[in-house]
Amino acid sequence: MIQAASPFFARVFGLAALLLLGACGGGAEPEVGAVPQSIHFSLPGEQVFGTAAAPLAATSTSGLAVVFASATPTVCSVSGVAVALLAAGQCTIDAVQPGDKLYAAATPVATSFAVRPAAQTIHFIAPGNQTLGGAPAALVASATSALPVALRSSTPGVCTVAGSTLTALGLGTCTVVASQPGNANYQPAPAVSHAFAVGSGLAAQAINFASPGNQTLGTAPVALAATATSGLPVSLMSLTPSVCTVAGSTLTLLSAGPCTVGASQAGSAAFSAAAVVLNTVDVALRAQTIRFVSPGAQALASAVPVLTASSSAGLTVAFTSATPGVCSVSGSTLTLLAVGTCTIDASQSGDPTTAAAAVSASFTVTVALQTISFASPGSQTLGTAPAAL
Numbered sequence: 001m002i003q004a005a006s007p008f009f010a011r012v013f014g015l016a017a018l019l020l021l022g023a024c025g026g027g028a029e030p031e032v033g034a035v036p037q038s039i040h041f042s043l044p045g046e047q048v049f050g051t052a053a054a055p056l057a058a059t060s061t062s063g064l065a066v067v068f069a070s071a072t073p074t075v076c077s078v079s080g081v082a083v084a085l086l087a088a089g090q091c092t093i094d095a096v097q098p099g100d101k102l103y104a105a106a107t108p109v110a111t112s113f114a115v116r117p118a119a120q121t122i123h124f125i126a127p128g129n130q131t132l133g134g135a136p137a138a139l140v141a142s143a144t145s146a147l148p149v150a151l152r153s154s155t156p157g158v159c160t161v162a163g164s165t166l167t168a169l170g171l172g173t174c175t176v177v178a179s180q181p182g183n184a185n186y187q188p189a190p191a192v193s194h195a196f197a198v199g200s201g202l203a204a205q206a207i208n209f210a211s212p213g214n215q216t217l218g219t220a221p222v223a224l225a226a227t228a229t230s231g232l233p234v235s236l237m238s239l240t241p242s243v244c245t246v247a248g249s250t251l252t253l254l255s256a257g258p259c260t261v262g263a264s265q266a267g268s269a270a271f272s273a274a275a276v277v278l279n280t281v282d283v284a285l286r287a288q289t290i291r292f293v294s295p296g297a298q299a300l301a302s303a304v305p306v307l308t309a310s311s312s313a314g315l316t317v318a319f320t321s322a323t324p325g326v327c328s329v330s331g332s333t334l335t336l337l338a339v340g341t342c343t344i345d346a347s348q349s350g351d352p353t354t355a356a357a358a359v360s361a362s363f364t365v366t367v368a369l370q371t372i373s374f375a376s377p378g379s380q381t382l383g384t385a386p387a388a389l
Contacts, residue, residue: 034104037062041095041109044083049185050118053083058095062103069094075115088117088185120145120186123239124178126194128266128273130159130168131202137166140262140276141178142239145186150179158198168198202272205230209263209277215253217353218286222251226263230271235264243283255352256285285355288313292346294361300336300368307332309346313354320345326365336365 041058056078058066068078076091077084083093092112099105124141139161141149153161159174160167166176173195180189209226224246226234238246244259245252251261260280267273292309307329309317319329327342328335336342343362350356377387 034099035062035102037064037097037099037103037106039066039095039097039106039109041066041093041111043111044093044113046114046116047083047085047091048116048118049085049088051085053085056081056083056093056095058109060097060106062097062099062106064097064100064103067096067098069096071110085115088115091115117182117185117187118145120147120180120182120189122149122178122180122189122192123237123241124149124192124194125235125237125239125262125264125276126266126273127166127176127196127276128264129197129199129202129268129271130166130174131204131272132168132171132198132200134168134202134204134272137273138276139164139166139176139178140239140264140278141192142260143180143189144241145180145182145189147180147183147186150181152177152179154193171198171200174198196266196273199272202267203230203270205232205265205267205271205274207234207263207265207274207277209234209279211279212251212281214282214284215251215259216284216286217253217256219253222253224249224251224261226277228265228274230265230268230274232265232268232271235266237262237264239278253283256283259283285350286313286353288315288348288350288354288357290317290346290348290357290359292317292344292359292361294363295334297364297366298336298342299366300339302336302368304334304336307334307344307346309359311348311357313348313351315348315351315354317346317348320347322360339365339367341365 038061039058044054047053056068060066070076070078071092071094075087075089090112092110095109097106121144127137127139139151143149151161151164153159154175154177158170158172161176175193175195177191177193179191182188206229212222212224224236228234236246236249238244239260239262243255243257246261258280260278263277265274289312290309295305298304307319311317321327321329322343322345326338326340341362342365343360345360347358377389380387
């Protein structure tokens with residue numbers, strides 16, 4: 001009686017069959033008596049959502065490359081040996097080696113690990129002292145998870161909060177609490193609260209905060225300039241700390257994306273708090289250029305130079321042939337296959353701080369030159385044996 005296969009072996013058998021067909025041209029099968037092999041798959045260990053997962057590592061006793069696939073595509077995906085964490089939960093990775101004409105397919109190996117919810121924090125700009133009877137103040141808060149932050153007043157007799165709008169109701173101390181409860185992928189954030197005075201007869205003030213303009217990663221830290229009409233010092237805070245940070249009045253760029261900085265002045269015994277001013281600038285990936293020296297015209301069957309290229313960012317450049325019928329590339333080794341025009345693409349895919357770049361070079365592949373070596377047989381005499389040429 002044939003029993004139903006487990007879901008794991010069913011999915012792995014299907015993957016292995018596809019890989020085997022692709023690797024063997026759709027028809028090759030392991031020889032009878034093929035050598036057995038096994039897979040050793042190192043457990044990646046527990047991971048945290050939002051972080052870069054450790055590369056997968058597995059070896060086969062045959063030395064053949066092991067292929068990975070995700071059995072939980074809503075939690076994690078796999079490209080080569082790289083794992084992308086898509087959600088918190090349990091990630092299961094299948095390791096397969098379909099064999100070849102010498103080695104039999106290895107028994108598939110699966111490993112699972114937990115993807116824990118990530119921690120998050122709240123950035124909440126203190127609204128500062130308020131004037132009873134003054135205009136409602138706009139509260140500014142964000143979470144590193146980008147989830148919405150909830151604001152509430154814990155002193156409803158002095159002030160109330162509706163959405164992100166603060167309204168003063170009476171004299172005294174107003175306390176506002178910012179919270180973010182988290183979700184399946186993020187833990188709840190520690191609550192942040194600010195207490196400030198609601199007084200009467202305080203003078204108004206305003207903030208002048210010049211935008212630093214759009215920025216590019218890799219440039220020097222930027223000096224921010226903000227002043228208050230009261231002459232009181234202005235506080236600056238990044239509301240997007242994964243993109244940029246602020247220390248004092250210095251802006252440091254960390255990654256590409258929108259960088260938002262808030263300027264605030266909490267007031268004093270004479271001045272009410274100023275309205276918070278926000279500046280958002282776009283931070284672009286730094287550009288890179290590739291210097292690729294064309295190998296020049298080549299002749300078939302000649303010794304071909306190794307391809308060389310460099311990136312202004314110091315990153316490794318990859319080569320591919322855009323004319324595989326004329327030439328091929330393996331690493332930096334060029335192989336000439338036929339007469340014609342060979343075009344080589346030199347590319348660099350970039351990294352979290354650098355934009356991708358690519359450049360091409362074309363050259364002619366000509367017919368190989370040949371010469372004839374013909375040794376003279378020397379003077380001959382009739383009647384002697386025939387001479388070999």
